[in-house]
Amino acid sequence: MDSYLEVTWLNAVIVILFSLCTASYLSIQPLSWRKMLIYTLFITLFGVVLWNDWSLWFMIAMEIILFFSLFRWHMKCYVFAYTIRMLLFFAEYAFLKGSFHNLLYFVPMRCAIILFWVVLLLGLVFLFANGKLFLCAMQYSYPFTLYTADTKLKLIGYLDSGNLATYHQIPIIFLDQRYCSYFTASQVDLVILHSVSGVEITRVYEARIKLENGICAKVYVNVEKTISKELGAACILNRNIFMVR
Structure with a gap:
C-alpha cells in the first residue's frame, strides 16, 4: 500500500x-x-x-x-x-x-x-x-515531605535505582547530614548496611514520607552522609518506596 x-x-x-x-x-x-x-x-x-x-x-x-x-x-x-x-x-x-x-x-x-x-x-x-511533578520525574527528582517526631521538612529527593536498602522490610533513605538536628527526638536504631564500599554499622531514625504524587510510606532515615550537590537534591530516595500502593 x-x-x-x-x-x-x-x-x-x-x-x-x-x-x-x-x-x-x-x-x-x-x-x-x-x-x-x-x-x-x-x-x-x-x-x-x-x-x-x-x-x-x-x-x-x-x-x-x-x-x-x-x-x-x-x-x-x-x-x-x-x-x-x-x-x-x-x-x-x-x-x-x-x-x-x-x-x-x-x-x-x-x-x-x-x-x-x-x-x-x-x-x-x-x-x-x-x-512540575512530571518534569521532576524525568530528571529523577521528586518533591516530598518528610515527617519526623516533631517537625516536617519539604525537600527534593533523588531516586537512586540502586538504593534498595531496608530495615525490618522498611525502606531506608539517605538524608544530607546537615539535617541531623531534626532527628534528636526520633527513635534511633543501629543497622548493618552492605554497600559497594563494604559493610558498615550506622544509625537510622523512624519517619514518614509523602511524595507529591500521593505515595505515603514509613521509612528509616540515615543522616550520616553528605549528599552530592550535583544531584540537585538533599536526599537519596529508595526505590522500594515507589512500590507502596
Missing part, C-alpha cells in the same frame, strides 16, 4: 515518544529526554529508509543494541513502552488500514491520521497536567 514516508516517519515519532513518556510515568522509572530522543530518532529514521531483504534483522539488532545502551536499568519501562507502541500501531491499522514494515506502521495515503495525532497530543497534555 502506498504511503508518504514523511507522514509515516512523523507518525512513528509521535507514537514512540508518547509510548516512552507514558511508560516512564506509569512504571515510575524516569527516563531522560535525551535517551528518549536518541531511541526514537534512530528507530524511526532507519525504519523508513531501509528496504533491503535484511532490513528487519537490522532493526531487531538495533533494538537489542539500544536496549542495552539506553534501557539496561529501565527494563520495565522499555517493555511497557514497546507494548503501548504496538497497541497504538495496531489501533491505527484497525481504523485506517495501511501496512507494517521494519516493525513500524506505515500510514496509507488520504486518511484521517491527524485526528489520531490530536488524541495522542492531548494524552501528553494530560501527563503534563502535573507539570
Whole structure:
C-alpha cells in the first residue's frame, strides 16, 4: 500500500515518544529526554529508509543494541513502552488500514491520521497536567515531605535505582547530614548496611514520607552522609518506596 514516508516517519515519532513518556510515568522509572530522543530518532529514521531483504534483522539488532545502551536499568519501562507502541500501531491499522514494515506502521495515503495525532497530543497534555511533578520525574527528582517526631521538612529527593536498602522490610533513605538536628527526638536504631564500599554499622531514625504524587510510606532515615550537590537534591530516595500502593 502506498504511503508518504514523511507522514509515516512523523507518525512513528509521535507514537514512540508518547509510548516512552507514558511508560516512564506509569512504571515510575524516569527516563531522560535525551535517551528518549536518541531511541526514537534512530528507530524511526532507519525504519523508513531501509528496504533491503535484511532490513528487519537490522532493526531487531538495533533494538537489542539500544536496549542495552539506553534501557539496561529501565527494563520495565522499555517493555511497557514497546507494548503501548504496538497497541497504538495496531489501533491505527484497525481504523485506517495501511501496512507494517521494519516493525513500524506505515500510514496509507488520504486518511484521517491527524485526528489520531490530536488524541495522542492531548494524552501528553494530560501527563503534563502535573507539570512540575512530571518534569521532576524525568530528571529523577521528586518533591516530598518528610515527617519526623516533631517537625516536617519539604525537600527534593533523588531516586537512586540502586538504593534498595531496608530495615525490618522498611525502606531506608539517605538524608544530607546537615539535617541531623531534626532527628534528636526520633527513635534511633543501629543497622548493618552492605554497600559497594563494604559493610558498615550506622544509625537510622523512624519517619514518614509523602511524595507529591500521593505515595505515603514509613521509612528509616540515615543522616550520616553528605549528599552530592550535583544531584540537585538533599536526599537519596529508595526505590522500594515507589512500590507502596
